[in-house]
Amino acid sequence: DAGVIxxxxxxxxxxxxxxxxxxxxxxxHDYLFWYRQTMMRGLELLIYFNNNVPxxxxxxxxxxxxxxxxxxxxxTLKIQPSEPRDxxxxxxxxxFFSGRYNEQFFGPGTRLTVL
Amino acid sequence: GNSVTQMEGPxxxxxxxxxxxxxxxxxxxxxxxxxxxxxxxxxxxLLLKATKADDKGSNKGFEATYRKETTSFHLExGSVQVSDxxxxxxxxxGSEKxVFGKGTKLTVNP
Numbered sequence: 001d002a003g004v005i006x007x008x009x010x011x012x013x014x015x016x017x018x019x020x021x022x023x024x025x026x027x028x029h030d031y032l033f034w035y036r037q038t039m040m041r042g043l044e045l046l047i048y049f050n051n052n053v054p055x056x057x058x059x060x061x062x063x064x065x066x067x068x069x070x071x072x073x074x075x076t077l078k079i080q081p082s083e084p085r086d087x088x089x090x091x092x093x094x095x096f097f098s099g100r101y102n103e104q105f106f107g108p109g110t111r112l113t114v115l
Numbered sequence: 116g117n118s119v120t121q122m123e124g125p126x127x128x129x130x131x132x133x134x135x136x137x138x139x140x141x142x143x144x145x146x147x148x149x150x151x152x153x154x155x156x157x158x159x160x161l162l163l164k165a166t167k168a169d170d171k172g173s174n175k176g177f178e179a180t181y182r183k184e185t186t187s188f189h190l191e192x193g194s195v196q197v198s199d200x201x202x203x204x205x206x207x208x209g210s211e212k213x214v215f216g217k218g219t220k221l222t223v224n225p
Contacts, residue, residue: 004158031211042217043159043204050211091158101147101166102208106158 004107006092012113018080021110024073025094033104034067034077035091043091049075082114117142121205121216128195128223136190136219138179138205146209148172148181148188153202153218162190162203195223 005024013019025032033048047057052069060067064083069075079086089111093104122137140148147166151159163172168183177192188205200223205216 033212043215045212048212055211093159097211102211102213103149103161103164104159104213106151106160108158 004092004094004105006090006107006110008110009108010111010113012115013082014115015083016081017114018078019082019086019112019114021077021090021092021112023075023077023092023107025075025092026105027073029094029096029105031095031097031102031104032069032075033093033095034075035093036088037091037109038088046077079112082112084114087112087114117146117207117209117214119205119207119214119216122219123217124219124221126219126221128221130197130223130225131194132223134190134192134195134199134221136203136205136221138188138190138216140186140188140205140207142186142207142209144209146207148179149206149208149213150177150179150188150190151204151206151215153204155201159204195221197223197225199223 007022034046037043046059047067049069067077089109091106091109093106095102095104118141120139149164150162152162153159163174165172165181171180179188179190202218202220204218207214
């Protein structure tokens with residue numbers, strides 16, 4: 001398997017523009033997680049899905065952020081409109097939860113810069 | 116709720132020095148424990164894991180033992196290399212999501 005795939009790897013945009021980040025989880029995994037990492041706030045869980053259904057979006061910072069998972073092999077995180085404070089590295093991770101053991105596999109991340 | 120407390124960094128060592136990064140946890144039940152490593156410019160990757168008390172996880176010369184009596188999972192390596200420079204995260208499993216520590220940045224100088 002190719003692992004978790006994220007695109008784009010780098011995104012530079014201007015304030016007010018819409019940004020869409022994409023993720024393809026590992027085949028067979030039933031959980032998908034979106035994280036944000038910044039120097040100030042560290043690693044934050046934004047939202048996660050189980051079998052394509054959003055389970056907990058309490059980490060989504062505000063209504064400008066939205067995430068979807070239309071099928072088991074694809075998810076998007078959208079920011080509209082983007083702001084400079086959204087600049088961060090966004091990671092997608094997937095896992096297969098077997099009751100206690102839940103190793104997460106991370107993608108390489110998307111580095112977002114909002115000017 | 117479940118939580119992880121991880122030694123704050125940054126940690127700077129010379130090559131071949133001994134490394135310990137402390138991690139303690141609070142949890143109900145019998146969680147799994149993980150150490151993840153993040154090299155510069157990359158995503159997090161699993162370094163080692165332990166699924167029950169007294170288990171020892173090991174990989175690339177790193178070790179950590181699941182100590183239920185002290186609720187700890189300290190990361191150790193006997194002789195660090197420059198290539199070990201990275202950020203290390205302790206994580207707690209047991210539910211569908213992981214609880215991560217804040218991360219410890221390690222720099223190893225030649």
